Amino acid sequence: MFECINCKKKNVFVTAKVVQNSEGENYVILSNAKHVCEMVKYKPQEKNDTILAPNFKLMEKTSNGIPKLFIFDSADKSLCHIFSKCTGEKNRYQCLGCSERFEKTKEICKIYLCKDENGEYFVQMKNKEKHQCQPRKYEPEKYEATKCEKFFYYRNKKYPNSINVAIIDSTFCYPFLYRKDKNSFRCLNCSKLKKYYDITFPKMDENGKEYFMHDRKKHICKPIKITSIQTTPKFILLERKDIVFKEKENAKQTEEEKILKLPNFEFRQSKNKIPEGKLVIFDTNDKSMCYEYFFETGNKCFVCRNCQRKKHRVTAKVHWNNETNEKYLELSKNEHICEPIKDEFADKIIHTSDFIVTERDDEKKPKKIIVFTSSTKEFYYELNYNPSKNLFRCILCSRRNKVVSAKLYKKENGEEYLLKLQNEHVCAPKKYEKEKLQPKIIPKSMFELYQNKNSESNKKLIVFTSEKKNFIYEYYWQNSSFCCLQCSKQKKYIRAKVRGENEKFVELSNFEHICKPIKFVPEKYKK
Known part of the structure; x- marks a missing residue:
């Protein structure tokens, strides 16, 4: 679905969905939420630059599992700009050269990989997108995936729940530790050198055989001898049938745990007095404790304040459920390292x-x-x-x-x-x-609305004093309610409001009239 950009900046989610009828015509279904932003002048979208094959090459399988896109320089085909797929996005890629030079998202050149009616790929780039880097030499071998089928699983006896894998390289190997939180493996020896090289969960080929995608060039450590694991008593060799990767089996459950629904969170006014500028997520075990998030405009998400102070990023994104007309949160994979605080609010x-x-x-x-x-x-x-x-x-x-x-x-x-x-x-x-x-309620049978002296309809109200309807109090329209005419002459303001949609009624203020009711003469009033 589509979201209104300017309403989203104010944390209000107004959405639209494009659907097709039986005759192939497109139409739009709007959400029930109302816009809180101002309308803007319509400016037709600029035509995007389209890049067709063979001016680019897509590499879907890479050494780190993230697809790469090479767009060749128009003057020299041996040079190119290298784009990497954006995390969590279907077809958006960002320039690696620009991202290395700049941290700010807006300065990184981005493109879209699309398919035409025949299923052929093409690239679209906005005209305003400009590279902040120079083209590089086309060397696809640096990113090519290396399929590794030689490995073995083992465990350190000190850690009975741990799972390790050794990726074999001739008579040597690289030891990796399984990380449940990321569902990936990390090189143990690179980690000791403050370098983190992760490989993705093992894949399965068409014959049902497991393999890893591994790139030895990404290591800064040196491989160790295979015998240093296989012949050392502190390690136990594991059979694949004895290993259960719980993260893989419970992936769907983990996804659901990252979705948070009401009333487990609240939006509140921020210190800068921005309505709904602060997000509070209640602790699951104690609702009197909570985590406070601030809104990060650039990334359109909420960030845990206390984790951020410890240079750890925990985020929450707001989404809208069209079926229930309710907001819900999508939490990041990172867990809190801060402690929940008392909800003084x-x-x-x-x-x-x-x-x-x-x-x-x-x-x-x-x-x-x-x-x-x-x-x-x-x-x-x-x-x-x-x-x-x-x-x-x-x-x-x-x-x-x-x-x-x-x-x-x-x-x-x-x-x-x-x-x-x-x-x-x-x-x-x-x-x-x-x-x-409690305000006094006057039913429809005991009041009438008429024209005022300027012939404006429903601007004069009369309220009968009894069922006989022979005496009335007369009210005139003032701002957003009716005011008793005779009382106001004596500087006493007795007000009345007409309420209800289908069945109208009058709500009177609690003050008593100081004026006397007047005789009702129907001929004096016009509908």
Whole structure:
């Protein structure tokens, strides 16, 4: 599927999927998520440079298992630029020469390997892509895969769960240790020299025989004698039937473990006050502990803060599930080396069961909130919305020169919660009387909407005082609600809001009218 680039920068995932109907026509299915970015002016895409065979050569099997692409210099076919397949990408390759010179992704020249209708390969390169390196001599033998069928497995008696393989080179061999976390083998003697050479998991040929891809030129160590392993008592030779590579068998299970779903994580405001700029992943054993991640703009992923300080990279990428309309995380293979920290944020949260939104300017913008002092809900504090700060503030505490505030947020599942920002209340809580705080609801049979003096429809509201419908209170439209006309003349503001979609109703404020109801004269009003 496709993702909106600018919404993704704000951690909102708006997607589109191209599908085909029975007549072969393409159409687009959009996700339910709404755009939060601004529209941009349409600029037709520049035509890409296309490179056709024989101006390039693809080498799918290489010594390190990563495919290489050689694009020949137009003036001298003995020179080329060498591209290596990007990790985790289907058809994208990056220039090895550029990547050796620059660490920044944007300065590395990248291309796409594509197939035409006949299944023939061709290369596409954007016009703006420019090399930052010089072409190299075409020497494919440096990258060619070396198939090695001579090897044997063994184990060090000190480590009963370990698995080693010795890659035979004449009467010598290179000892490798199996690494469960990477599902690969690492040269033991190169590691001692601070050089890490890994070979991939053994492959199987058409006859069912195992083999390794091994390149002796990549070693900086010298091979050791085969007899130093085979005739030494501290080593045990292993038969292939006695070896179980658990990582290979459980690859699917490991993949699933790297997918994290709600409610095992939360997005929160970062220190720079960027909404959803911080990711918190809860510890699997103790939900009061967590790992904190910051958003890395260049790589479009979240990075564990404390692991990064220890120069270890643990990441999480955000994806969108179109079926459930929920976000989920794809975790990196690297495990944390940092310890989880106490989630202090949890102590600042006021859950939806502990507060009530008593007034709203519309269906989405709360105006007033009451926060209960305990689960018994006997007493409460009242917080009013401050538009300039986009938060709720206790008015009674403000009168005592104390700022007590909270901010309203939504979880991924849509549930609202309050976050305490600063200070504790210095005012006395009020006694909770539900009937006084709950807004008065007027059913459709007890109100009517009419034109105002400017002939605008639904801009004048009348509310009947009884079922007889002979007396009314008259409200006029002001900003986002209706206000009692007669009370406002006496500087008392009694407000009303029309709610509901299919079945309309009126929500009245809790204040009592100071004006008297007037006689209802139908002829005075127009629909």
